[in-house]
Amino acid sequence: MSLNPPDLRPDLAPKMRLDAPRPGQPTIGMVSLGCPKALVDSERILTRLRAEGYAISPDYGGADAVIVNTCGFLDSAKAESLDAIGEALTENGRVIVTGCLGAEPEYITGAHPRVLAVTGPHQYEQVLDAVHAAVPPSPDPFIDLLPASGVSLTPRHFSYLKISEGCNHRCKFCIIPDMRGRLVSRPAHAIVREAEKLVANGVRELLVISQDTSAYGADIRFAEERGHRAHIDDLARDLGQLGAWVRLHYVYPYPRVRNLIPLMAEGLVLPYLDIPFQHAHPDTLKRMARPSAQTETLAEIAAWREICPDITLRSTFIVGYPGETEAEFQYLLDWMDAAQLDRVGCFQYENVAGARSNDLPGHVPEEVKQERWERFMAKAQAISEAKLAAKVGTRQDVIVDDIDADGIATCRTKADAPEIDGNLFIDEGTEGLAVGDIVTVEVDEAGEYDLWGRLPA
Numbered sequence: 001m002s003l004n005p006p007d008l009r010p011d012l013a014p015k016m017r018l019d020a021p022r023p024g025q026p027t028i029g030m031v032s033l034g035c036p037k038a039l040v041d042s043e044r045i046l047t048r049l050r051a052e053g054y055a056i057s058p059d060y061g062g063a064d065a066v067i068v069n070t071c072g073f074l075d076s077a078k079a080e081s082l083d084a085i086g087e088a089l090t091e092n093g094r095v096i097v098t099g100c101l102g103a104e105p106e107y108i109t110g111a112h113p114r115v116l117a118v119t120g121p122h123q124y125e126q127v128l129d130a131v132h133a134a135v136p137p138s139p140d141p142f143i144d145l146l147p148a149s150g151v152s153l154t155p156r157h158f159s160y161l162k163i164s165e166g167c168n169h170r171c172k173f174c175i176i177p178d179m180r181g182r183l184v185s186r187p188a189h190a191i192v193r194e195a196e197k198l199v200a201n202g203v204r205e206l207l208v209i210s211q212d213t214s215a216y217g218a219d220i221r222f223a224e225e226r227g228h229r230a231h232i233d234d235l236a237r238d239l240g241q242l243g244a245w246v247r248l249h250y251v252y253p254y255p256r257v258r259n260l261i262p263l264m265a266e267g268l269v270l271p272y273l274d275i276p277f278q279h280a281h282p283d284t285l286k287r288m289a290r291p292s293a294q295t296e297t298l299a300e301i302a303a304w305r306e307i308c309p310d311i312t313l314r315s316t317f318i319v320g321y322p323g324e325t326e327a328e329f330q331y332l333l334d335w336m337d338a339a340q341l342d343r344v345g346c347f348q349y350e351n352v353a354g355a356r357s358n359d360l361p362g363h364v365p366e367e368v369k370q371e372r373w374e375r376f377m378a379k380a381q382a383i384s385e386a387k388l389a390a391k392v393g394t395r396q397d398v399i400v401d402d403i404d405a406d407g408i409a410t411c412r413t414k415a416d417a418p419e420i421d422g423n424l425f426i427d428e429g430t431e432g433l434a435v436g437d438i439v440t441v442e443v444d445e446a447g448e449y450d451l452w453g454r455l456p457a
Helices: 036-051 075-091 105-111 124-134 176-180 188-200 232-240 255-266 282-288 297-307 326-339 366-389
Strands: 027-032 055-057 065-070 095-099 158-162 205-209 245-248 272-274 312-319 343-348 395-403 409-413 424-426 438-446 451-454
Touching (some): 027 036, 027 075, 036 095, 036 205, 065 124, 075 095, 075 105, 158 188, 188 232, 232 245, 245 272, 297 326, 312 366, 326 366, 366 438, 395 451, 424 438
Parallel strands (some): 027 055, 027 065, 065 095, 158 205, 205 245, 272 312, 312 343, 424 451
Antiparallel strands (some): 395 438, 409 424, 438 451
16 A cells, blocks of 8 residues: 655655753653644644643653644555554553544544544644643743744754645545645735744744645735735745745646746745646646646746746656556656756655545556656656756855764755755865855755755865
C-alpha cells in the first residue's frame, strides 16, 4: 500500500524543533505529520498549551501525554499516521489524536482502541479539552510566561503564515475538502498583524501557505478591514513592506496570478511560485477535475518570465493517474521540456479511501507507475542540473539555515523553500556567520539539486 513513502512526498513540513521542559511542569509531547499547514496547527495547539502552563516535551519519556497530529492526504500517509500513533502508544501509552485523519475516528480507533481521544483538523478547543482531561493544567503565572511570538516548531528565522483553511475545489484524487471543509479566509489585517509580530521577533522569511493561495479572500468577497484588503495581490504587497523574505506556496495557475509577478520584479515578494500543476495533458486534467486547464499554461509561464526573468517555478505532479496512457505521459515529458520548471516533485498515484478517482476506469499497473516515475524524475533532474549549472559564477543572496560543528553553513537561495528544495553550502570562511543571516554568496559549484559557494573577499 505504501507507494509514496515520506522521502518521496514533496508536501512535508520541516522537522519540529522543541526545547526541553523545566522540572515540575505538566508536559505534553507532540508528533506533527504531513504538510506545513498541519505544522501551523501544531504550533497553535502548543501555543495555547504553553499559555496554560504546560511544558512541551521533546521526547516520549518526558511527556505526561502525547498529541499526534495526523495526515490523511494519501493512504500511505494514513499508514504513516497509524504507525506514529502506535509508536506513541508503545513509548508513552497516553495518546490524543488530531489532524486530518481525525476526520475518520473509527478508522483510528479500529486500529488503536487505546487512544484517549480523537479530534478532527483545526479543532483546537477539542484538543485542549482532551489534554485537560488527560493531564490537568498547573499554571504558574510567575514562571510560565508565553513569548509574544508564541510557540514555533521551525527555526526562529523562518515561519509559516497560514492565510486560509479549506478548499472549494473538487479534484477527484483529493479528499482534503472533505476533511478540512470549504475555503475560509482569515481577515487580512489579522494576517498582517501576525506577520508583523513574527518579523519583530526575528523571523527573516515568511512562507505563505493555504490550500489555495490564489483564491484567498474570495469567500469573504475580498473584504477590506482596518486598511487591509483580503485579496492575494494586496496581501502580498502588504507583507512585502515588512522587510522579510515573502515566499508564496500553493498558488493555482489562474490568469490573475500574473498580477503577482510585478511584485516579484520589484523585490517585494520573492521571485518564487509554488504551483501544483499535477499534470499537463488536457484529458488527464479533465479526469482529475482540476480547476484550471493547462492548455495555456506555457504561454502564462512565458509571460511571467518576461516580467520577472529570475522567477523560480516549483511544482508537483502525479504519474500513473487512472486512464493515463503512454501518449499522455509522453505529452507530460514534452511539456516539461518546454516549461523548464526549476524545482519539481512527483507522486505515484495511489487510491485514497473516499476519493472519486478510485472508481475511474483504466488503473495503471504498479510497475508502470514506477517506470514512469523514474523517467519523469530523470527528466526533472536533468533540467534542474542544467539550471543550477547556469548559476555558477553568479552572486546569490542566501539565508543561513544551519552551521555545523565543522563550520559548514547550510543555506538557501531565494529559489529554495525549506526542506522541499535544494541548498547552497559554504564550506569555508563562515566564522562570522550566524543562523538567520542573509548574505551574498558567489556560486562556484553546482550539482543535481544543490549549489556550493563562497563569501566574496
